[in-house]
Amino acid sequence: DAGVTQSPTHLIKTRGQQVTLRCSPKSGHDTVSWYQQALGQGPQFIFQYYEEEERQRGNFPDRFSGHQFPNYSSELNVNALLLGDSALYLCASSPWAGSGYTFGSGTRLTVV
Amino acid sequence: GEDVEQSLFLSVREGDSSVINCTYTDSSSTYLYWYKQEPGAGLQLLTYIFSNMDMKQDQRLTVLLNKKDKHLSLRIADTQTGDSAIYFCAQQWVTSYGKLTFGQGTILTVHP
Numbered sequence: 001d002a003g004v005t006q007s008p009t010h011l012i013k014t015r016g017q018q019v020t021l022r023c024s025p026k027s028g029h030d031t032v033s034w035y036q037q038a039l040g041q042g043p044q045f046i047f048q049y050y051e052e053e054e055r056q057r058g059n060f061p062d063r064f065s066g067h068q069f070p071n072y073s074s075e076l077n078v079n080a081l082l083l084g085d086s087a088l089y090l091c092a093s094s095p096w097a098g099s100g101y102t103f104g105s106g107t108r109l110t111v112v
Numbered sequence: 113g114e115d116v117e118q119s120l121f122l123s124v125r126e127g128d129s130s131v132i133n134c135t136y137t138d139s140s141s142t143y144l145y146w147y148k149q150e151p152g153a154g155l156q157l158l159t160y161i162f163s164n165m166d167m168k169q170d171q172r173l174t175v176l177l178n179k180k181d182k183h184l185s186l187r188i189a190d191t192q193t194g195d196s197a198i199y200f201c202a203q204q205w206v207t208s209y210g211k212l213t214f215g216q217g218t219i220l221t222v223h224p
Contacts, residue, residue, distance in 0.1 A: 004154070033210055042116075042200055042214030043155070056211055090154055094210060100145060101212070103155040 004104035025093030118215035134201030
């Protein structure tokens with residue numbers, strides 16, 4: 001049984017560009033959350049999707065947006081990339097909001 | 113506030129016990145988690161405890177919760193070199209629909 005799958009694993013983008021990261025949740029899970037983990041820091045909550053709607057959002061600007069599809073997979077989009085957006089982006093899924101999440105291995109984004 | 117704080121480093125000898133500490137904010141109706149992160153990997157859920165519990169044991173892992181002092185600890189018995197990793201404490205309010213607030217992480221180094 002596959003866990004949480006994220007793609008791509010690594011990505012290099014230029015400042016000002018836009019990026020899309022993808023996540024497939026664990027089988028049976030319908031809730032997806034995204035986290036940003038800067039080097040040497042703990043993950044920071046970006047937002048959560050359930051039933052194709054954004055249910056909760058952390059303290060991130062509108063440049064960060066997302067989407068959830070009917071099959072529960074999700075995308076994270078970041079516009080107008082800044083050098084400070086360089087981080088590991090983690091996707092986590094759960095069978096329902098409030099239980100322990102299963103995390104993917106992340107996408108390492110480098111903005112140059 | 114929503115701060116979760118951890119000591120940054122811990123070094124132990126193989127076979128000894130490790131104790132990783134964490135302090136958190138308001139303890140009403142909250143879940144507290146311990147995650148492990150190995151280099152280049154995502155987060156692995158180790159264990160969790162609800163705020164109405166004092167202790168939870170799972171094989172080599174023991175979680176202790178001191179609600180009065182808002183202090184959480186993770187004890188790893190018979191620590192092995194494979195336990196070397198970063199350990200994150202995370203807090204989740206029951207009403208927050210899944211948002212996790214993480215500490216900065218404790219780097220555990222196990223020496224042979």
